[in-house]
Amino acid sequence: MRVLILGGDGYLGWPTAMHLSEAGHDVAVVDNFLRRQMSIELGAGSLTPIQSLHERITAWKEVSGKEIELFVGDIADGQFVDEVFTNFRPESIVHYGEQPSAPYSMIDRRHAVSTQVNNVVGTLNVLYAIRDITPEAHLVKLGTMGEYGTPNIDIEEGFIEINHNGRTDTLPFPKMPGSMYHLSKVHDSHNIHFACRIWGVKATDLNQGVVYGIRTPETDLDERLCTRFDYDEVLGTALNRFCVQAVVGYPLTVYGKGGQTRGFLNIVDTMQCIKLAVENPATEGEYRVFNQFTEQWSVNQLAELVAKVGERAGINVVIEKVNDPRIEAEEHYYNATHTKLLELGLHPNLLTEDVVEHLIETIKRYKDRILLGPIAPKTRWDPR
């Protein structure tokens, strides 16, 4: 299948490109290097010594014998998107091409506006390109579990049957996102749903949990193929950040009470999920939502797990509860359905002490590259 990966230079985009290429698909990647630019802006860096996208593609050719096509440009530019679609004629589009950080979107107004414009306009351009150039193509869009927020009822996969005043309808699950970034994903979801209803676009909206991990079967083939790994307060996610903090002897920074519970998954399961979604496309006009995670963890549970593994490895890990820079429920009910990907064949790789140990071992290899400055939480949801 001809698969176009938007954001193919990112943490997940690059491993996905290799994984689908390895599986025999014709893969092309699009990127404007926004994530590398953000990293420069923040004075942060990838733990792993990532190569340029051009070099990655060359290395992948050497290692696997397979070609990945490259389009450099910004999907917020409609003309560029049309050129890519006309050239490559994708059958499947995996859309990671968005500003992916909640704290980044909360820095100030400028970052909030640029996040929402970048993400919403890019996705609109892709929807119109599908409608007008490749109407049979299937959109696999990365959303986030954060679109739902933390309601006091079970979270369903995209839709919920509501009984009200004696009548019944199945409607989009209500959204209570927690940052300007999460809001942009909610806007995308509404726009994509509309395109499916009105134009018959085929779409899968993947509400992904928090991804952890650093290695996939393909990144392991050659160090030049490694993916980026962020551990700073803006771009790093909870478990990845904790493991880096443990390695450098920095206290694990638990925000607030630490009862915040979210869905989590291993990066190798992201690879599985994307492949399953691509190879089992939605039908004409179908707007399909999968909750993409394998298990729920609270921040406290994660910190305790990392501390336990650290001790085993002879590291003295301190857990420090800091004032939550975010405004969010620090203790809440959380129970989200996630059966649709399992039904398609997902075999979860759950989070165990061994997995954390393995992650810490990999981080240790790059210990000298870790910058301490960008680790401490600075970006506050209400800076007043």
Add this chain to the structure above:
Amino acid sequence: MRVLILGGDGYLGWPTAMHLSEAGHDVAVVDNFLRRQMSIELGAGSLTPIQSLHERITAWKEVSGKEIELFVGDIADGQFVDEVFTNFRPESIVHYGEQPSAPYSMIDRRHAVSTQVNNVVGTLNVLYAIRDITPEAHLVKLGTMGEYGTPNIDIEEGFIEINHNGRTDTLPFPKMPGSMYHLSKVHDSHNIHFACRIWGVKATDLNQGVVYGIRTPETDLDERLCTRFDYDEVLGTALNRFCVQAVVGYPLTVYGKGGQTRGFLNIVDTMQCIKLAVENPATEGEYRVFNQFTEQWSVNQLAELVAKVGERAGINVVIEKVNDPRIEAEEHYYNATHTKLLELGLHPNLLTEDVVEHLIETIKRYKDRILLGPIAPKTRWDPR
């Protein structure tokens, strides 16, 4: 109260400015004349001979003795918004400052993108200006009943209590908007709700129905104070358009089966509702949603009403069912709650034969100004 009206040159914005000024409030208006520009782009025009905003303000001073302050600029420009807020220090912001047409947003990708960017960025800029400059100010934001779409259950005012798997929560009412414009209003609603939850902003989101009518107590004082009245396929709304079609002997263009049912209200009731919302503000952190309409009508019922009144006035009115250029349910359940504004004191002016007759009489006065070209429906939801 110091009331800032964004979009103060529009169909509703200008009468609102006068109405609140007359009521004793200190009023300032902001506009970038987007609506006039759209009208030029479409080769359409206002039925009524509207004056420039500068002349309107001068005439209002002459007629009422009251000042309205003017800021010309684009609220998508954050620096301009900050200057206005710093200068005027509003206590209440009535936000009409958006691209208001569904068909306009569906012309093509460029119009879809510009609609969403314009509306979302303008509202984000206003939210940040409230947070940082006038945190006590109350935002009165114009949304639309079209945010809900046509679900098969009763529509509530913004929120719905959901019982699910033995638990209960009150959550935002699910949204199924029917155009790129309606989607932009859904995006705004999510962004505003977030600002209330996170920063304590006070907001009232008015999900307004379709407004009809041409005269208010203030526009009647002097012809220079008249408001714009659009009747073309892009900017005109159902009843206004039908009355103009009746006057020029053009068939009433009912789209599809005509069972499309919506909430409607008279322009004089919009004035009442805005005044009630402004004078009874939301509290700190409150995100309040009112469904702003007085009664439900189907398109067929409206066409029949206009035909009946036309006959009485000696006009031969023909109703013509044309292929629906939109993609929407043409027959559906529709029952939307609208009690909160009544509880605040709204006295509805319902749609009667006399009201239609009065509207037709006013239109006749300007009959020579009507352009026939822009009346026929051209903008299709799926142009393929």
